[in-house]
Amino acid sequence: MALVKRVLALLMSITLAMELIHAAVYKVGDSAGWTTIGNFDYKKWSATKTFQVHDIILFEYNAQFHNVMRVTHAMYKACNTSAPLATYTTGNDSITIKTRGHHFFFCGVPGHCQAGQKVDINVLQSNEMAPTSSVSSSESSPPVPSAKAPGPAPSNAMPLKALKSPSGNIGLAMAVLATFLITFAQF
Numbered sequence: 001m002a003l004v005k006r007v008l009a010l011l012m013s014i015t016l017a018m019e020l021i022h023a024a025v026y027k028v029g030d031s032a033g034w035t036t037i038g039n040f041d042y043k044k045w046s047a048t049k050t051f052q053v054h055d056i057i058l059f060e061y062n063a064q065f066h067n068v069m070r071v072t073h074a075m076y077k078a079c080n081t082s083a084p085l086a087t088y089t090t091g092n093d094s095i096t097i098k099t100r101g102h103h104f105f106f107c108g109v110p111g112h113c114q115a116g117q118k119v120d121i122n123v124l125q126s127n128e129m130a131p132t133s134s135v136s137s138s139e140s141s142p143p144v145p146s147a148k149a150p151g152p153a154p155s156n157a158m159p160l161k162a163l164k165s166p167s168g169n170i171g172l173a174m175a176v177l178a179t180f181l182i183t184f185a186q187f
Helices: 002-021 042-047 073-078 166-184
Strands: 024-027 056-060 068-071 086-088 092-096 101-106 118-123 146-148
Touching: 042 118, 056 101, 073 101
Parallel strands: 024 056
Antiparallel strands: 056 092, 068 086, 068 101, 092 146, 101 118
């Protein structure tokens, strides 16, 4: 029984490591970033992406002129800034997607959401093929924690492993190896 528990722990560790390695980083707006300049179409931008759980959504913007608010669907539709679920203000905000479904964001500066500075990140179920324009009837999306990003992301999604330094990959390999050795050291 102890062997079964150890093997399951090892398999779960390897599975988690593989999921994190395959996560992608999406810079909202690609090279334009998060802005009202140039009338960027964020709806069109998000429709061309296939978001997955563990992907990182990166908002890069001038913090003197913009911010990012995570909101419910109803707030998103109405550009209602009165009670956001979360507000990000660093100018380099990285949000790791933890759940499937719609995640709604907009700029809370007056007039910016109405001008189109808003995005619906739709994380598909694993059997869905492409984003749709319809929105679920749910009025809110689950909380999404914030994390700091080390720097600018590429214009297209890139596997997380390509953004890591060689020492980061070695560190991951060492962690998996250590888990393996600890698991089987008692035999």
